[in-house]
Amino acid sequence: MEQKKYTLGEYALLLENVRMMKEFYSDGQDDIVIDYLTYDSKQVTKNTLFICKGAAFKAEYLDEAVEKGAVAYVSEQKFDTKKDVPYLLVDDIRKAMPPLAEKFHNAPWKDLTIIGIGGTKGKSTSAYYMKAIVDDYMKATGGKESAVISSIDIYDGVITKESHITTPEAVELQEHFRHAVDSGITFAEMEVSSQALKYNRVDNMRLDVGIFLNISEDHISPIEHKDFEDYFASKLRIFASSDNAVVNLDADYAERILEAAKCSKKVLTFSIKDETADVYGYDIQKDGHETVFTVRTKDFDEEFRLTMPGLFNVENALAVIAASILVGIPLAYMKSGLYRARSSGRMELYASKDKKIIAVVDYAHNKLSFEKLFSSTRDEYPDYEIVSIFGCPGKKAFIRRRDLGTVAGQYSKKVYLTAEDPGYEPVEDISKDIAQYVEAQNCPYTMIEDRGEAIKAAIEEAEGKTILLITGKGNETRQKYGCEYLDCKSDVQYVKELLAEYDARC
Ligand SMILES: CC(=O)N[C@H]1[C@@H](OP(=O)(O)OP(=O)(O)OC[C@H]2O[C@@H](n3ccc(=O)[nH]c3=O)[C@H](O)[C@@H]2O)O[C@H](CO)[C@@H](O)[C@@H]1O[C@H](C)C(=O)N[C@@H](C)C(=O)N[C@H](CCC(=O)O)C(=O)O
Numbered sequence: 057m058e059q060k061k062y063t064l065g066e067y068a069l070l071l072e073n074v075r076m077m078k079e080f081y082s083d084g085q086d087d088i089v090i091d092y093l094t095y096d097s098k099q100v101t102k103n104t105l106f107i108c109k110g111a112a113f114k115a116e117y118l119d120e121a122v123e124k125g126a127v128a129y130v131s132e133q134k135f136d137t138k139k140d141v142p143y144l145l146v147d148d149i150r151k152a153m154p155p156l157a158e159k160f161h162n163a164p165w166k167d168l169t170i171i172g173i174g175g176t177k178g179k180s181t182s183a184y185y186m187k188a189i190v191d192d193y194m195k196a197t198g199g200k201e202s203a204v205i206s207s208i209d210i211y212d213g214v215i216t217k218e219s220h221i222t223t224p225e226a227v228e229l230q231e232h233f234r235h236a237v238d239s240g241i242t243f244a245e246m247e248v249s250s251q252a253l254k255y256n257r258v259d260n261m262r263l264d265v266g267i268f269l270n271i272s273e274d275h276i277s278p279i280e281h282k283d284f285e286d287y288f289a290s291k292l293r294i295f296a297s298s299d300n301a302v303v304n305l306d307a308d309y310a311e312r313i314l315e316a317a318k319c320s321k322k323v324l325t326f327s328i329k330d331e332t333a334d335v336y337g338y339d340i341q342k343d344g345h346e347t348v349f350t351v352r353t354k355d356f357d358e359e360f361r362l363t364m365p366g367l368f369n370v371e372n373a374l375a376v377i378a379a380s381i382l383v384g385i386p387l388a389y390m391k392s393g394l395y396r397a398r399s400s401g402r403m404e405l406y407a408s409k410d411k412k413i414i415a416v417v418d419y420a421h422n423k424l425s426f427e428k429l430f431s432s433t434r435d436e437y438p439d440y441e442i443v444s445i446f447g448c449p450g451k452k453a454f455i456r457r458r459d460l461g462t463v464a465g466q467y468s469k470k471v472y473l474t475a476e477d478p479g480y481e482p483v484e485d486i487s488k489d490i491a492q493y494v495e496a497q498n499c500p501y502t503m504i505e506d507r508g509e510a511i512k513a514a515i516e517e518a519e520g521k522t523i524l525l526i527t528g529k530g531n532e533t534r535q536k537y538g539c540e541y542l543d544c545k546s547d548v549q550y551v552k553e554l555l556a557e558y559d560a561r562c
């Protein structure tokens with residue numbers, strides 16, 4: 057469908073109306089129609105309104121943009137461009153992007169039911185649980201597969217791609233929503249990161265439901281959040297954008313989360329501990345590889361099943377059951393969707409033919425997820441000894457080295473320390489940092505930089521029934537070394553190949 061386009065003057069008026077405009081220089085070109093909006097000079101085409109933003113922005117990007125067809129730029133400062141071009145100066149470019157993006161794409165979010173998912177851990181898993189439920193409902197009612205914006209991948213009806221960021225900038229976000237609406241899609245699930253909330257990526261749109269899963273110390277570093285309060289306060293901002301809210305009563309700081317959620321029209325709580333929760337999960341048991349649990353709400357008291365391992369996933373399931381209730385999805389689709397739901401690179405389980413080795417590829421990489429993963433594995437597989445294989449990223453979230461080393465050391469028979477996006481830091485230095493905490497738990501360890509070699513050694517050296525927890529990379533096929541992303545096999549690929557070799561040997 058052809059979208060309505062606006063003139064430079066109309067964008068200027070918008071910024072004036074929302075009191076963001078500092079200075080407008082039109083050079084008499086108010087009536088020029090804007091055909092494209094971007095902050096990346098490489099993407100500029102004819103009649104683009106170009107956004108200058110970011111710490112790494114250079115004046116030469118603007119010159120390149122003008123050369124390629126930008127007819128005006130929005131910026132916090134004036135640039136001495138090679139060619140004279142109109143400009144719109146604003147105080148805060150991050151705040152200015154969402155209204156511009158919303159107008160350029162004609163507010164597509166208004167035509168979608170959007171479920172936003174926030175929290176330290178479980179966002180991607182819950183997004184795919186929600187998607188499975190919505191898509192079962194859509195299939196039964198003749199609707200289109202829902203759109204999803206997650207840290208794993210993005211689907212919007214037009215684009216399917218691996219993600220590089222959890223929550224895109226408003227310019228891309230609204231473009232994905234526009235694609236979805238134009239493709240006839242009516243539902244979207246999206247992860248809402250703390251960075252997105254801090255840096256206004258989800259301004260100028262509403263979530264039909266905002267889910268708050270949990271909060272634990274993470275993402276604190278010079279390039280993310282300066283401290284826990286900044287991280288937590290950013291996460292709580294999800295409710296300011298949500299019509300309805302879902303809150304985990306079992307989360308740390310639940311009272312403060314509930315207080316913040318009060319600005320939403322309706323709040324549904326969930327819990328596996330508190331019977332008074334609106335969505336109460338109880339009787340959680342294993343039935344073979346399946347997790348069985350019962351859910352009590354004011355309208356039903358029903359058994360659900362998850363085929364994806366991980367007892368902690370019951371919490372993610374309760375969250376999306378609450379969201380499904382809020383958007384009116386019938387019970388049958390909650391059940392069928394959750395039964396088949398999967399999340400790529402999360403709790404993917406592979407066993408050797410003799411069942412002596414189970415390899416779990418998972419994405420746990422902070423304290424909260426490590427504690428949940430290791431304790432849940434001990435409960436779900438009591439006959440197996442845990443051996444873990446993981447690393448930590450270079451130059452960020454330093455606290456993880458202590459937390460992961462300690463938790464893994466507590467639960468594991470042996471730890472293999474390996475590469476996980478080392479960036480500019482030598483893997484050996486990162487591994488040594490983690491190793492001191494593993495050692496403090498009297499747990500033996502080995503340092504093997506190559507992930508494939510580390511997994512291979514763990515399989516070859518396994519004694520008795522062993523469950524390998526291979527964490528932190530999921531299904532990713534790239535490792536960050538320096539500023540380069542180098543192609544590599546995913547942990548899933550390594551596990552499949554190495555278990556096949558093991559089976560052939562036995
Ligand atoms: C703090 C923050 O929001 N940073 C994001 C932000 O960077 P920025 O605005 O500073 O821009 P920049 O990277 O300095 O680049 C400068 C500008 O030059 C432009 N450019 C660059 C090259 C060129 O040739 N031409 C050109 O026009 C770029 O398009 C960009 O606009 O905009 C960039 C996209 O333009 C993002 O990639 C970047 O995320 C960085 C890489 C990042 O790692 N962010 C993490 C911390 C993050 O957001 N993580 C959360 C998950 C964590 C959580 O749960 O909170 C997430 O949502 O992914």
Ligand SMILES: Nc1ncnc2c1ncn2[C@@H]1O[C@H](COP(=O)(O)OP(=O)(O)OP(=O)(O)O)[C@@H](O)[C@H]1O
Pocket residue numbers: 175176177178179180181182207222247269270368369371372399401402403418419420421424425426428429
């Ligand atoms: N509700 C939960 N509580 C704690 N840990 C969880 C929960 N759900 C999943 N996990 C663990 O956290 C890992 C990451 O899960 P997931 O990718 O769903 O979270 P996320 O919030 O998207 O994470 P990230 O912000 O790192 O992308 C999983 O592999 C699992 O080990």
